[in-house]
Structures are given as C-alpha cells and as structure tokens.
Amino acid sequence: MIKVLFVCLGNICRSPMAEAVFRHQVKEAALEDVIAIDSAGTGDWHIGHPPHQGTRDILDHYQISYEGMKARQVRPDDFHQFTYIIAMDESNIVNLASFAPEFIGSEKRASIHKLLDFSCNEALSEVPDPYYTGKFQEVYDMVEESCSRLLTHIVDQHGLIK
Template sequence: MAEAVFRHQVKQAGLVQKIAIDSAGTGDWHIGHPPHQGTRDILDKNLIDYKGMQARQVTSDDFVQFTYIIAMDESNVKNLAAFAPPPKDGEKRASIHKLLDFAPARTNKDVPDPYYTGNFQEVYEMVEESCARLLDFIIEKEHPTTD
C-alpha cells in the first residue's frame, strides 16, 4: 500500500524521473504475489495504481541502491539489521526510518498490518499522511527538480 501511495504522490509532484521507489518485506511469505485484495480495494477506491506490483524480499543491495529505507514498524527495523551488509569504507548506505516518524502528531509509531487487523481504511489514512510528509522531507533534503 505504501509503495503505491508514495508512487502516486511522487507522480503528482512531477518527480517520477527523480525518485526511485520500491517496496520489499523482511519475510518471504508473499514473494511474487500482488498486493492483498483489501489493499487493492482501498487503492482502487482512491484511484491509485498498483499495476505490476508484486512482493519481494529485502536484499543487502537495497542498503546501497537506495538512500532511504522506510519500515512500517519497530519489528521491521530490527529485522532489517539481518539484511544490512557490513559497511565498506566510504560507501553510502541507506538510512532507515519508520513511516509514522513522518507523522509527528501520531503517538503510535507502528503501522498496524491490515493483513491481520482488516482495517485497511485506517492504515490507508496513516500511509497517505506519512507518505506526503516523507515526500516533503525528501524534497527538502535532496532538492530534486520536477520532470
């Protein structure tokens, strides 16, 4: 859900050519599968494209390829440590943040997994707000120019 929402917001901002977006899980349960039907339903309702999206697992290359890795909860943050390659001299590595860190008014900093809770609307609202603020953060920090 977060990948699709963020892609949509980046497209609206005219930054598709400047910001690479991908999502991956720390587990391997759903590799190759499309988003959950509940996620597809809420994305359809909000006219957000998810075509071609399928689950993959985090790799050590992600820590070098990307500038930011955004986790949904504290468990993800801890699990990401298992994928992080040993640091090399002078190598830039992705910084890890939790998505809800970009929603300062929210006291709970873990996105609940709607796969288990069934509350796709609530998660969508959290993701939409946090992704918008994440995009603002990236624009301020990285200064990408529009397409």
C-alpha cells in the same frame, strides 16, 4: 536519482500500499524522473504475489495504481541501492539487520526510518498490519499522510522543486 524502499513483513499489505501511494504523490508532484520507489518484505512467504485484496480494494477506491506490483524480499544490495529505507514498524527495522548487519549503523547505507517518523501524529509510532486487523482504511490514512510528509522531507533535503 533518489530511491525509496518501503518495507513491511510480507510485502503484500502495508509496504505495497505505501509504494503505490508514494508513487502516486511523486507523479502528481512531477518528480518521477528524480525519485524511484519500490517495496519489499522481510519475510519470504508471499514472494511473487500481488498486493493483498484489502490493499487492492483501498487503492482502487482512491484510484491509485498498483499495476505490476509483486511481493519481493529485502536483499542485501538494497542497502547500497536505496537512499531511504522506510519500515512500517520497529520489528521491520530489527529484521532489516539480518539482511546486511554490516550496514546497520554504518555511514555507507541507506537512511533507515519508520514511516510514522514522518507523521504529524506523535502518539503513533508504528503502522499496524491490516493483514491481522483488517483495518485497511486506517492504515491508508496513516500511509497517505506520512508519505506526503516524507515527500516534503525529501524535497527539502535534496533541494527539489515540487
């Protein structure tokens, strides 16, 4: 099983949006039996809360389910459990080091990337936080395109058939 964890700051806007979008894409590709998806935040402010209303609104607009999703914080065992940890920005990657510093740079860890590493828009490197900007559509567009390319990467890297 290939496991993907999306990470942002509070786990109510960007990472749950990416989780829901990627889960939708994986289901459409009939790969839900081989790819598992989750999300978490580096902060603990929103643990147990559903996604932000702006995230829910944009996902509703595109008819993408977020049913049952609740914010959680990154755990040290995530570095053992997940194949890929996909952060929304550089500060998320820096913050990940505080959860399991012994795994950063180690071969015994998940492959850590920024989501926009998979974007075709090389001018962008970080997904902005719509909690502060209110630009949920802009973030959705980035997430949708990058998740699609991430899925292609995983399919290619692991010899899966879409």
